[in-house]
Amino acid sequence: MKTMKVTFQVNSDKVTLQVKPYETLLETLRERLALTGAKEACGMGSCGACTVVVDGIPMRSCLVLTPEVNGAVITTVEGLKQDDRLHPLQEAFMEKGAVQCGFCTSGMIMTAKALLDRNKKPTKKEIITTISSNICRCTGYKKIVEAVEAAAKRT
Amino acid sequence: MVLPEFEYKKANSIAEAVALYKGYKGKAKYLAGGTDLVPLVKLRLSAPKAVIDLKGIKELKTISRGDGWLSIGANVTLFDLKNDPAIKGYFPALYESLDATSCETLQMRGTIGGNILQDTRCLEYNQSLQWRTARGFCFKMGGKTCNVVQGAKACFANYCSDNAPALITLSAQAKLAGPKGARTVKLENLFTGDGKKPLALEEGEMLVQIQIPLKKTKGAYEKLRIRDSMDYPLVGVAVSVAGTKARACIGGVGLVPRVYDLKNVNDAAVREAAEKAYAEAKPVANATLTPAYRKKMVGVLLKRAFNKALQEGK
Amino acid sequence: MKDDLNIVGKRVVRSDSLAKVTGQARYTADLKFPNMLVAKVLRSPYPHAKIVRIDLKRALKVPGVKAAISGFDGYGIKWGVFRYTQDHAMLHTDKVRYIGEDVAAVAAVDEETAMEALSYIKVDYEPLPAVYDPIESMKDGAPQIHSEYKNNINIHIHIDVGEVDRAMGKAFLVREDTFKAAGEAYAMMEPYAVVASYVNGYLDLWMPNAGPHVRAKALSNMLKLPLNKVRIRHINSGGAFGGRSEVAPGDLVASLLSIKAGRPVKLVLSREENATSSRQVHDMIATVKTGMKKDGTIVAKDFKVIYDGGAYSSTGPIATSIPFYVYEECYRFPNVRYNGYRVFTNKGIRGMYGCHGRAFLAGNEAQMDIMAKQLGMDPVEVRLKNGLRSGEMTATKSKITSCGLKETIIAASEKTNFKKRWAKPSRLKGVGMGCVAIMCGFPMGFRSGSSCYVKINDDGQVTIVTGLVDNGQGNESMVIQVASEVLGVPMGDINLVNADTEVTNLDPGAYSQAAAFVGANAVRVACENARKRIVAIASEKLGVKEAEIGLKDGLAYSIKKPDKKMPISWVVREAFFRGEPIVATGSFFPNIDFEREWVSRPWGQMAGTFSFGTSVAEVNIDSETGKITMPRFTSAHDCGRAINPMAVEGQMEGSIQQAGVAAITEGNLWDKGHLLNPDLLEYKVPLACDMPDMDTIIISSRDPAGPFGAKEGGLTVRMNAYSAVACAVANATGELFSELPLTPDRVMNILERKKGVK
Numbered sequence A: 001m002k003t004m005k006v007t008f009q010v011n012s013d014k015v016t017l018q019v020k021p022y023e024t025l026l027e028t029l030r031e032r033l034a035l036t037g038a039k040e041a042c043g044m045g046s047c048g049a050c051t052v053v054v055d056g057i058p059m060r061s062c063l064v065l066t067p068e069v070n071g072a073v074i075t076t077v078e079g080l081k082q083d084d085r086l087h088p089l090q091e092a093f094m095e096k097g098a099v100q101c102g103f104c105t106s107g108m109i110m111t112a113k114a115l116l117d118r119n120k121k122p123t124k125k126e127i128i129t130t131i132s133s134n135i136c137r138c139t140g141y142k143k144i145v146e147a148v149e150a151a152a153k154r155t
Numbered sequence B: 001m002v003l004p005e006f007e008y009k010k011a012n013s014i015a016e017a018v019a020l021y022k023g024y025k026g027k028a029k030y031l032a033g034g035t036d037l038v039p040l041v042k043l044r045l046s047a048p049k050a051v052i053d054l055k056g057i058k059e060l061k062t063i064s065r066g067d068g069w070l071s072i073g074a075n076v077t078l079f080d081l082k083n084d085p086a087i088k089g090y091f092p093a094l095y096e097s098l099d100a101t102s103c104e105t106l107q108m109r110g111t112i113g114g115n116i117l118q119d120t121r122c123l124e125y126n127q128s129l130q131w132r133t134a135r136g137f138c139f140k141m142g143g144k145t146c147n148v149v150q151g152a153k154a155c156f157a158n159y160c161s162d163n164a165p166a167l168i169t170l171s172a173q174a175k176l177a178g179p180k181g182a183r184t185v186k187l188e189n190l191f192t193g194d195g196k197k198p199l200a201l202e203e204g205e206m207l208v209q210i211q212i213p214l215k216k217t218k219g220a221y222e223k224l225r226i227r228d229s230m231d232y233p234l235v236g237v238a239v240s241v242a243g244t245k246a247r248a249c250i251g252g253v254g255l256v257p258r259v260y261d262l263k264n265v266n267d268a269a270v271r272e273a274a275e276k277a278y279a280e281a282k283p284v285a286n287a288t289l290t291p292a293y294r295k296k297m298v299g300v301l302l303k304r305a306f307n308k309a310l311q312e313g314k
Numbered sequence C: 001m002k003d004d005l006n007i008v009g010k011r012v013v014r015s016d017s018l019a020k021v022t023g024q025a026r027y028t029a030d031l032k033f034p035n036m037l038v039a040k041v042l043r044s045p046y047p048h049a050k051i052v053r054i055d056l057k058r059a060l061k062v063p064g065v066k067a068a069i070s071g072f073d074g075y076g077i078k079w080g081v082f083r084y085t086q087d088h089a090m091l092h093t094d095k096v097r098y099i100g101e102d103v104a105a106v107a108a109v110d111e112e113t114a115m116e117a118l119s120y121i122k123v124d125y126e127p128l129p130a131v132y133d134p135i136e137s138m139k140d141g142a143p144q145i146h147s148e149y150k151n152n153i154n155i156h157i158h159i160d161v162g163e164v165d166r167a168m169g170k171a172f173l174v175r176e177d178t179f180k181a182a183g184e185a186y187a188m189m190e191p192y193a194v195v196a197s198y199v200n201g202y203l204d205l206w207m208p209n210a211g212p213h214v215r216a217k218a219l220s221n222m223l224k225l226p227l228n229k230v231r232i233r234h235i236n237s238g239g240a241f242g243g244r245s246e247v248a249p250g251d252l253v254a255s256l257l258s259i260k261a262g263r264p265v266k267l268v269l270s271r272e273e274n275a276t277s278s279r280q281v282h283d284m285i286a287t288v289k290t291g292m293k294k295d296g297t298i299v300a301k302d303f304k305v306i307y308d309g310g311a312y313s314s315t316g317p318i319a320t321s322i323p324f325y326v327y328e329e330c331y332r333f334p335n336v337r338y339n340g341y342r343v344f345t346n347k348g349i350r351g352m353y354g355c356h357g358r359a360f361l362a363g364n365e366a367q368m369d370i371m372a373k374q375l376g377m378d379p380v381e382v383r384l385k386n387g388l389r390s391g392e393m394t395a396t397k398s399k400i401t402s403c404g405l406k407e408t409i410i411a412a413s414e415k416t417n418f419k420k421r422w423a424k425p426s427r428l429k430g431v432g433m434g435c436v437a438i439m440c441g442f443p444m445g446f447r448s449g450s451s452c453y454v455k456i457n458d459d460g461q462v463t464i465v466t467g468l469v470d471n472g473q474g475n476e477s478m479v480i481q482v483a484s485e486v487l488g489v490p491m492g493d494i495n496l497v498n499a500d501t502e503v504t505n506l507d508p509g510a511y512s513q514a515a516a517f518v519g520a521n522a523v524r525v526a527c528e529n530a531r532k533r534i535v536a537i538a539s540e541k542l543g544v545k546e547a548e549i550g551l552k553d554g555l556a557y558s559i560k561k562p563d564k565k566m567p568i569s570w571v572v573r574e575a576f577f578r579g580e581p582i583v584a585t586g587s588f589f590p591n592i593d594f595e596r597e598w599v600s601r602p603w604g605q606m607a608g609t610f611s612f613g614t615s616v617a618e619v620n621i622d623s624e625t626g627k628i629t630m631p632r633f634t635s636a637h638d639c640g641r642a643i644n645p646m647a648v649e650g651q652m653e654g655s656i657q658q659a660g661v662a663a664i665t666e667g668n669l670w671d672k673g674h675l676l677n678p679d680l681l682e683y684k685v686p687l688a689c690d691m692p693d694m695d696t697i698i699i700s701s702r703d704p705a706g707p708f709g710a711k712e713g714g715l716t717v718r719m720n721a722y723s724a725v726a727c728a729v730a731n732a733t734g735e736l737f738s739e740l741p742l743t744p745d746r747v748m749n750i751l752e753r754k755k756g757v758k
């Protein structure tokens, strides 16, 4: 099997890897880089648990081939903390009780992060539209919406 | 779920992509956002030897105006297209269909080209190899029966692009390029009616641009789905009105979007079109709601889309 | 009851959330060990077939394959929760009973190799006739799925209290209706995964589970290993909802492979496998006959409920009973008969579910409204009239010790202006109310209690050790909060060691609503015992009476003269000097009648206490499409006391999604034995945009035995939210539903039925 050389930045690290051409970004993050924050809940693009931000865009990493992100800048949930300070979204998710089992949490946070990065003051409706890309089985979403609203006020 | 083995190639020009395709002797797949293709490959419904990534081709990424046309590169994402002011201003049906497609995250990755060229869907088809092996292969997988309609001689999978029906109501055309050269076809002529090969593309042919006559229209898109995000259409009805003429197009039911032209938009003509569309729609039990209900909704949503389109225009 | 509490009752940040928002919380699929192998399972393509032969030889020859197993490699011991339901070998040598059932498995160096190897396993089957519908399955001549269960009737629960026929004969109003509901998918976001590591005769296992001790026991039986050599370890769980309660085939598969290969083995199910081959929820058909007096008093109930149980018993006796009990714990039924039949079919295994019983419960509630209306009453009146009160007995002789049912009904109806709106529904807009009660715990023999061990370390920090498990609902944080309250030590200074069978004691687990009432109570008792020791030393050292010592923020102080104080760490060091470190144990065993048995003796005290709740749904129906939208949803829940109100609200909101909105979206779809929506796309878990505005109201009835008065945190909503929706649809249309979920096509049928009648 032929492998390919791929270089990208993930969080603060620049990485160069030999990957399978048919390897998904989710596999690369989880299996090669030990970044297991992104989860595989469906593997088919139907839930958003695997969402990471690639060049500012939220992506379902289970549908992205790693060679596609050659040269890209990738942020995962592990890279949100800055100088040991939690990202406002992380703080707000904790304070508002938006986390239960936590399996959807990193995907939710990364989806919301991409929203706040492109839209500093989203309306509640915009927040709901955005997070309707992701499934949460536990919370009923109310506290997730509240957390994103609170984080938007803080950024 | 791991993917099966294939090679990855990235093309920087249309010519390069077509040349790569030829090199794989038809065993390659073009890759745009991958949101339709990757799930199919994971399910072992598509087994390319290589994928040819088109995202490096600059001319596929632009939206331009000229000669009375709006030309949209095949790789423009649904999200970017939706946010282009021309769409909302000129083509409300398309704006609404883009907005109703899947979910925001997938709109940011999925392209208009990939959306139009997506495979048809069926509850008995979009399943894993294990699942389908237990069920037995149907026509669309190279078998000899349909697993939904006993004794049928054809496939009834649904073409579920939300945006192709809207584009068809806008008289859009597709600019194609392939090993045999370039051609332009009306979008509604892109469908074969054959479940195994639902799209009338030649071997290695690429979608380069979608072109829409740049005329202001009134319009609307009505989509039947269970959840208000993520879900494919169970019925999708697009309507565009320009002057006294109008066009409606039905998607989500069967292999081919059905087109209805109205020379004079008035209540009677709309009613007639709704009745005709209802009569001609042939949904089968291969999506989540009952076929009888989906059939009924074809007429209901067509009327509703006209109402909305004409009201908003006022 | 003491009300000046420091931390219990506060909206505290859950102790597990930091790890979860930073991506550091580890779930089973995240685990990686040196030399770890990947397992894959070969599954049955037949709904029902005899296994003639399984040949693993060629698979074993694939380079990179380290072990392969089938049922012939195990002991063939059949698992069952009860002695009389031992019918599940997990890996079979005789026959397969559903599509997707585990047949054989391999462990290899990577997933691709394992998948390749599966294709070389040769299995010869002899297909057998199969049956998919429980009514067909009960008929004479239907294919027999298990030889020992005649007519495929797995469980029959028969309860007969009073004189039903006589009371029905004398009733002023009698009505009988039949309701159906499709089974749901648990759809927990984490697909099932298990890691097994067999080293030096010891088997360590990690998997999302709702009760580590019962799981270890089952595996020790099936693997013929002593219990001290099977250790279930703590790991985060990505949701359970009842679907992780029992030992799973994957546990046995991974264990056998690890024993064979001598290396750790990880098995992660795909989303499809999780849907087809872990657990599913029962489809059901409920016939409800009710007799009422002219004044709305229910005089008799006669129930026949058929549960489609899939291929094995699972928690059958419990599942066949619970919908009835949560209803009889809510209302007064002087005469009641219940016939619950759980029937085998050639479909996946069905287990208990947090929202179990929707056809039965929603059917009862919607029927009650229609009858009340005929008698000139409204839903509030009829519920208040028939609702149980504190001190009363249920029909099957459980005493209700504390009851906030009335308060939940009143709070929810006042908040929504219910009575007025119900009386005058505007066109296709309706409101509906659903009530239910939930037992906090149920008889599980000696496993019904919990115990806790607590030690205070030399720096004043605390370690608590308990068998209690968390599936995402916040149980871990809850017991830390309780310990913090009792010991006066901040939550951040408390470490929890839990859900590890080697170091913790028995606990009822997280599937009988006993975590707060039993698990947290044991923690409370242990901490109180430790507290007494701290107070004794502090009293001596500070020269203050024991009764006047307070503990707060890591300090022991005089309540009267707060500047007289010392750090708890000093107290602890003193205790070490005395050779009597501060360690304590505490247990809680609920007041349950242990003679009670699900099938043979269905009466006696069911649980230590019961929670109560009322939900109100508001629906709008689109007259042309039948699509329901829900602008608002209100739930009031009597949880005794909310230890962490934010967590209770979260449970209630999640329940509105999983039971309320699911009542219009969720259901498994079948084509004979093929599950058509084993995914997260065609199985419709509601999204944020589908959610109503939600109001949650917490009612505190302060249970005398609960920890600080607590009972359980929100399950009533999981079992009354669909009722509220069904009742609201009846209010809007004037018609009873016949089948859940109320997808738009079914709602159109209701609307058309109504037109037809006119």
Ligand SMILES: Cc1cc2nc3c(=O)[nH]c(=O)nc-3n(C[C@H](O)[C@H](O)[C@H](O)COP(=O)(O)OP(=O)(O)OC[C@H]3O[C@@H](n4cnc5c(N)ncnc54)[C@H](O)[C@@H]3O)c2cc1C
Binding pocket: A044, A045, A046, A047, B029, B030, B031, B032, B033, B034, B035, B036, B037, B038, B039, B054, B074, B075, B078, B100, B101, B102, B103, B106, B109, B110, B111, B112, B113, B114, B115, B116, B117, B118, B119, B160, B161, B162, B163, B205, B206, B207, B208, B230, B231, B232, B233, C681
């Ligand atoms: C959970 C989920 C929900 C979805 N819901 C919807 C929905 O509601 N409505 C809807 O319409 N779609 C839906 N989709 C499908 C898909 O996301 C969109 O249709 C998307 O626009 C596809 O674009 P893409 O760029 O990702 O296509 P790709 O997957 O990259 O391509 C699709 C097909 O087109 C071919 N192709 C792509 N570009 C070209 C080109 N320029 N020339 C020739 N061939 C090309 C590919 O080879 C492939 O066969 C959904 C998908 C998922 C995973």
Ligand code: SF4
Binding pocket: B121, B122, B123, B124, B125, B138, B139, B140, B141, B145, B146, B147, B148, B149, B154, B155, B156, B157, B195, B286
């Ligand atoms: S409609 Fe019939 S032939 Fe077509 S994909 Fe579905 S089962 Fe196969």
Ligand code: FES
Binding pocket: A039, A040, A041, A042, A043, A044, A045, A046, A047, A048, A049, A050, A051, A060, A061, A062, A063
């Ligand atoms: S795991 Fe990628 S979308 Fe579900």
Ligand code: FES
Binding pocket: A098, A099, A100, A101, A102, A103, A104, A105, A135, A136, A137, A138, A139, C189, C238, C239, C472
């Ligand atoms: S917190 Fe469990 S899935 Fe969202």
